[in-house]
Amino acid sequence: MTLHPQLKKDCIPLGEFNLCTLLLLNDSNYPWFILLPNRENISEMHHLSADDQQQLMSESMYFSRCLEQVFQPDKINIAALGNVVPQLHVHHIARYTADASWPAPVWGAVSAVPYTKEAIVTINDQLSDWFKCNLDLDQDISFLWFEKTW
Template identity: 65%
Template structure:
């Protein structure tokens, strides 16, 4: 599967599940993760075969649970927009009542603030500690 150039530019690759690649958005304002089903030319969840739709929900729930445990968010926003990036990808964002965009959606409210130095490694290790089934990305 070829990752969309915008996702490649904006994210760190953390690993993979059976169906999806797991990414971290390079925005230090929120713990913001993305699942990307590893299938070519898919832009909508209903384009996946039924068994892969189910697998996507399983992986999304695993990620949401890990976010809840790792970051104690007040709310987890889960969304598949695709307005700018047509490749199917599902956002999972830990939200807090005191975050910079609350209660609005994060899109377009404030410019992104990239992680400094190796700050992203802390977030990555934190989420990976709650995702024992996450595998290394096959090269």
């Protein structure tokens, strides 16, 4: 699947669920991840097949539980806007009352601060540890890590 140029520029690919690629937005102001369904020419959720819609929801809920337990945020923001990047993608952002833009939306609030390599490794390890303990194959959830190129 072709990754939109803006996502390619702004994100770090971590791995793949059954349907979605998991991306880390390269902005250390927030634990901000994106689920990107691996389907060409899809811009809206209702354009997915019924099975893919259900799979996207399962992967989104699974990853939301991960965010909640790993990052312990005050709130999780989930959004699919598509105004800048028309390729269907779903933002999952762990928010804190003390974060850079609380309680406002994150978009355009502050300049992005790229992650250090060490921080990316730490996040990758935290997610990996959680996935190992919580991968429930009965729910059609599996995950394959990409080769670490960061």
